[in-house]
Amino acid sequence: MYRFFISLIFCLLFVQNTFSSEIEAISNNTKQNIDNLSLQLKYLVQDHQDNKKEINNILNLYYQHHEKIQAFEIVYKNKYIYSSYKNDSTIIINDDSLFFDIKENLETYEKDILDNKNNSLGKLIVYFKKEIDFTPEELAYLKNKKIIRIQNDSDLAPYNFNENAIAKGYSIDYMNLIANKLAIQVDYQNVIWNEAMNMLENNQLDLMVNVLKSKEREDRFLFSDIPYRLSTVAMVSRISEKEYNSFSELDGKTIALVKGYYTYEKVKRDFPKINIYSTNNSLETITAVSLKKADLTYGIRDVLEYNINKNFISNLKITESIENENNFGFYFAYNKENSVLKSIISKAEKLISKNEIEKLNNKWFNKLQSLENNSKNFLFTQEEISYLGKKKNITMCVDPNFLPYEEITEKGNYSGIISDIINQLNKNTNIKFQLNITTSWEESYELVKNKRCDILPFTLQTKSREEYFNFTQPYLNFPIVIATKDSESFINSLKEIQNKKIALIKNFALIEIIKYSYPNIQIIEVRNAKEGLEKASSKDAYAYIDSMPTVAYIKQKYNIQDIKISGKISDEFLVRIAVRNDEMILQNILNKAINSLKEEDKERIVNKWLTLVKEKQFNTKVFIQIVILIIIIFVSIITALIYRSNIKLNALNKELRKLSQTDKLTSLYNRVKLDFILEKEIKFSQRYNSALTLAIVDIDLFKNINDTYGHTIGDIILKEFANILSKNIRETDYVGRWGGEEFLLIFTHTQSQNAQIIAENLRKIIEQYDFSNKIKLTASFGIYECKDQNPTKCLSKADKALYEAKNSSRNCVRVFIDKQN
Known part of the structure; x- marks a missing residue:
C-alpha cells in the first residue's frame, strides 16, 4: 500500500509538470511525444481502474494538440483496458478494443509501456490520419x-x-x-x-x-x-x-x-x-x-x-x-x-x-x-449542439400562398403540410425555427440565396438551384400527375402530349425538371394551381401538371368538377429543405432532424390536409373505367407472378451453379472452378500482355493434426486457414481449395516478385495465428509467374517450387524461375 501511494504521488507530480510543458512541445516530433506519453502511463496503468480520470485527462491533451491523432488503445497484461477515438470534436471512450471499421483506414504507432526495470507492462497504440x-x-x-x-x-x-x-x-x-x-x-x-x-x-x-x-x-x-x-x-x-x-x-x-x-x-x-x-x-x-x-x-x-x-x-x-x-x-x-x-x-x-x-x-x-442509411439515429455532435446554441433560431422563408403545402395567413401565422412537418421537427429535436414573413416566393428565394435567411423548408432540387443552396435528403415524396378535362383519354407518357400546350406554375421547379427531359414541350405559365386547372378546364391548355396533393386540394377547394387525373410522369415530387450554402453544418443538422420523422407522423400530417372527393352520382363512364382498371390490375398481377417465378428460378439456378463451383467445407472455389478461372486468366494475360502469377500453398505437417486431434478439428483448422487466405488477398485475386490441405492462389496483374511479398505476408500471418485448440501452424508456398499458355505446365512449375519449399525447411516461400529452376 505504501509503495502504491508513493507511485501515485510521483505520477500526479509528473503529470502536472508535463501538462505545462506539453503545450510547448507540440511542434516537436509527434512520435517523440508519444514516447514520453508511454513513460507517463507506466505510473497509471497498474491501477488503471482508479486512474481512469488521469488517463483521460492526459490523452485528451494529446487529442487537442495533435490534430492527426484519431484514436488511442492501451493494452495491459494482454487485455485492452482503455480505448478512445475522436468523432468530429467529441471523444468517445470504450473499455475494450476499438471497432475494426474505426481503425481500418488509420496509420498506427505502437510503444511498449515499461516499468522501472524495463519489464513490459503493456502497450500504447496510437492511430493517426492517413495522409497522401x-x-x-x-x-x-x-x-x-x-x-x-x-x-x-x-x-x-x-x-x-x-x-x-x-x-x-x-x-x-x-x-x-x-x-x-x-x-x-x-x-x-x-x-x-x-x-x-x-x-x-x-x-x-x-x-x-x-x-x-x-x-x-x-x-x-x-x-x-x-x-x-x-x-x-x-x-x-x-x-x-x-x-x-x-x-x-x-x-x-x-x-x-x-x-x-x-x-x-x-x-x-x-x-x-x-x-x-x-x-x-x-x-x-x-x-x-x-x-x-x-x-x-x-x-x-x-x-x-x-x-x-x-x-x-x-x-x-x-x-x-x-x-x-x-x-x-x-x-x-x-x-x-x-x-x-x-x-x-x-x-x-x-x-x-x-x-x-x-x-x-x-x-x-x-x-x-444499409442499416446506417435507414437509421433513425439523429443525435447531434457537440459541435452541432454548440452551433445551435449560438444560432438560437433557424430562420425560414416560405411561399406565402401555396396550399396545401404552405401559406402565411392574414394573421401572419405559418400554415400547411410543411408547417406541421416543421412543428414535428421542433418537437422531436428541440430545434427552434423562426418565420420571416415575405409577400412572395420570389422574395423568399432571394433572401435565402443572399444568405439573409437560413432555409426554404419546401423546395425541389434542380441543377440551377445547386449553385445557391445545399439540399437535405427528401422528407416527403409525391407523384407528379397530369390533370386534363375528364373527356380526355388516359396518358401513358408526356411524350404523347409534348406537342400540346401544358400549363405550369411560373418559376416553379417543375418547369426546369420537365424541360430537361422534353425541351420542345409547349408551356403556358400560370400564376397558381387554380389558374392552371381552370386553363385545362376551359381547354386553353390541354393539361396542367403538378403534384398529386396540389391537384386534389385545389380541385376540391374550388369545386372544379370537369377535371380528372389522366396520368403521371416518371419523375417524383421529392420535397427537401434548401439550406444556405455557406453553412454545411446546418445541412447535417437538418438531415439528422429529418431522420427523426416517423412515417406515421408524416402520413397523419398529409392526411389532415387532403380529403378525397367522393362522387355522389353513379357515372357509367367511370364504371367502365373502373372495370378496365380491374382488368389491367388482374393482368398485371398475373404478369408479376410469372416474373417472380422467373426470378426464383434464376435464383435457384444461381445457387446450383454456386454449389457446383465451391468447396463444401471451406466455401472457397473448388478445383473445377479454379481450372476455369486459370484458363480464362491465362488467355487474358496473353492477350493483353499482363502479368499472372500462381501460388500453391500447403499446410505443413497437416497429417499430424488429424492424427493427434481427429478429423473434426482438422476440418475446423481447414476452414480457419481458408478464411485467413480469403481475407488477406486483394479483390482482384482468386483463392480456392486445390485438394486436401493444398490451396491455389491466382494473382492477376502481378509479377512473381510482388506475389512473393504477398505470400510472405500470408506466411507470417499464418505462423502467428492461434488456430482452434491453440494449435500453431505453418505453411509452405510455391510460386510461378505464368509465361506459358498451358495451365498444366504453369501448375507443374508452381508445384516444383512448393516441393523445393517443403524440402528446404518448410514455413517458407520459394519461386520457380524459368531456365534457372
Whole structure:
C-alpha cells in the first residue's frame, strides 16, 4: 500500500509538470511525444481502474494538440483496458478494443509501456490520419487544378446516369469520395459516349469513369492500373425464346447494342455474322428485345437488371454469359499526357475504406439500404449542439400562398403540410425555427440565396438551384400527375402530349425538371394551381401538371368538377429543405432532424390536409373505367407472378451453379472452378500482355493434426486457414481449395516478385495465428509467374517450387524461375 501511494504521488507530480510543458512541445516530433506519453502511463496503468480520470485527462491533451491523432488503445497484461477515438470534436471512450471499421483506414504507432526495470507492462497504440504523399509535381497540379471535368452518362444506371439534371450513380458517388479526399471540385458534364471520348482525347475532359478496357482504347488513353468495380456479363432474351449463353450460338441473330459502347465494338469486330441493332442507351436495347426488334442484348448485368426492374419489363430473362470475358472491369481513363492526374487519383483511391465501399454497394446494389442509411439515429455532435446554441433560431422563408403545402395567413401565422412537418421537427429535436414573413416566393428565394435567411423548408432540387443552396435528403415524396378535362383519354407518357400546350406554375421547379427531359414541350405559365386547372378546364391548355396533393386540394377547394387525373410522369415530387450554402453544418443538422420523422407522423400530417372527393352520382363512364382498371390490375398481377417465378428460378439456378463451383467445407472455389478461372486468366494475360502469377500453398505437417486431434478439428483448422487466405488477398485475386490441405492462389496483374511479398505476408500471418485448440501452424508456398499458355505446365512449375519449399525447411516461400529452376 505504501509503495502504491508513493507511485501515485510521483505520477500526479509528473503529470502536472508535463501538462505545462506539453503545450510547448507540440511542434516537436509527434512520435517523440508519444514516447514520453508511454513513460507517463507506466505510473497509471497498474491501477488503471482508479486512474481512469488521469488517463483521460492526459490523452485528451494529446487529442487537442495533435490534430492527426484519431484514436488511442492501451493494452495491459494482454487485455485492452482503455480505448478512445475522436468523432468530429467529441471523444468517445470504450473499455475494450476499438471497432475494426474505426481503425481500418488509420496509420498506427505502437510503444511498449515499461516499468522501472524495463519489464513490459503493456502497450500504447496510437492511430493517426492517413495522409497522401504527393510529389512536388502532383502538389503543383492540385494547386492549379481546382475543378476536375468528368463525363456524366445519360443512361448507365446504376453506375452513371442523369436524373433531373443531377449526376447520380455508383461511379459518381465513388468519384465524389475521391474528390472529398483531395479537396477538389468535380464538374460532371452530361455528354454522349463517343463525344466524351473525343473530349478526353482533346483535353476537354480530365478523366472518364466506368470505362472498359480494350486494345483500341489503350492506344488512345491511359487507364488506371486496376478496376474500381467488377461486374458480371449477362445476356437478355425473351422468356418465350431460347436461352443464349455464348456468341457461337448467335450467327444470323440480331443483338441490340448501344453504339460506341465496348460491347458494340467487340461484337462488330469479332463476330461479323451477328446482326447489330444500334441503340442510343441501355433502356432502348432492352425495349428492342422486349418488342421483338432484336433477339437479345448483351452487357453489364447490373445495368440490364436495373433497367428491367425499374421499367417493369416482364417478358425478359437474364442468363449469364459463359464467354472467357465473363467479368467487366470499370476503369478510370485519362488523356495520354496526363499521367500526373492518374497518379493523384490512384493515391486517393487507397484512402477509400472497405466500409465506404460497403456503403456504396448497399446503396446501389442491395434491395435494402444499409442499416446506417435507414437509421433513425439523429443525435447531434457537440459541435452541432454548440452551433445551435449560438444560432438560437433557424430562420425560414416560405411561399406565402401555396396550399396545401404552405401559406402565411392574414394573421401572419405559418400554415400547411410543411408547417406541421416543421412543428414535428421542433418537437422531436428541440430545434427552434423562426418565420420571416415575405409577400412572395420570389422574395423568399432571394433572401435565402443572399444568405439573409437560413432555409426554404419546401423546395425541389434542380441543377440551377445547386449553385445557391445545399439540399437535405427528401422528407416527403409525391407523384407528379397530369390533370386534363375528364373527356380526355388516359396518358401513358408526356411524350404523347409534348406537342400540346401544358400549363405550369411560373418559376416553379417543375418547369426546369420537365424541360430537361422534353425541351420542345409547349408551356403556358400560370400564376397558381387554380389558374392552371381552370386553363385545362376551359381547354386553353390541354393539361396542367403538378403534384398529386396540389391537384386534389385545389380541385376540391374550388369545386372544379370537369377535371380528372389522366396520368403521371416518371419523375417524383421529392420535397427537401434548401439550406444556405455557406453553412454545411446546418445541412447535417437538418438531415439528422429529418431522420427523426416517423412515417406515421408524416402520413397523419398529409392526411389532415387532403380529403378525397367522393362522387355522389353513379357515372357509367367511370364504371367502365373502373372495370378496365380491374382488368389491367388482374393482368398485371398475373404478369408479376410469372416474373417472380422467373426470378426464383434464376435464383435457384444461381445457387446450383454456386454449389457446383465451391468447396463444401471451406466455401472457397473448388478445383473445377479454379481450372476455369486459370484458363480464362491465362488467355487474358496473353492477350493483353499482363502479368499472372500462381501460388500453391500447403499446410505443413497437416497429417499430424488429424492424427493427434481427429478429423473434426482438422476440418475446423481447414476452414480457419481458408478464411485467413480469403481475407488477406486483394479483390482482384482468386483463392480456392486445390485438394486436401493444398490451396491455389491466382494473382492477376502481378509479377512473381510482388506475389512473393504477398505470400510472405500470408506466411507470417499464418505462423502467428492461434488456430482452434491453440494449435500453431505453418505453411509452405510455391510460386510461378505464368509465361506459358498451358495451365498444366504453369501448375507443374508452381508445384516444383512448393516441393523445393517443403524440402528446404518448410514455413517458407520459394519461386520457380524459368531456365534457372
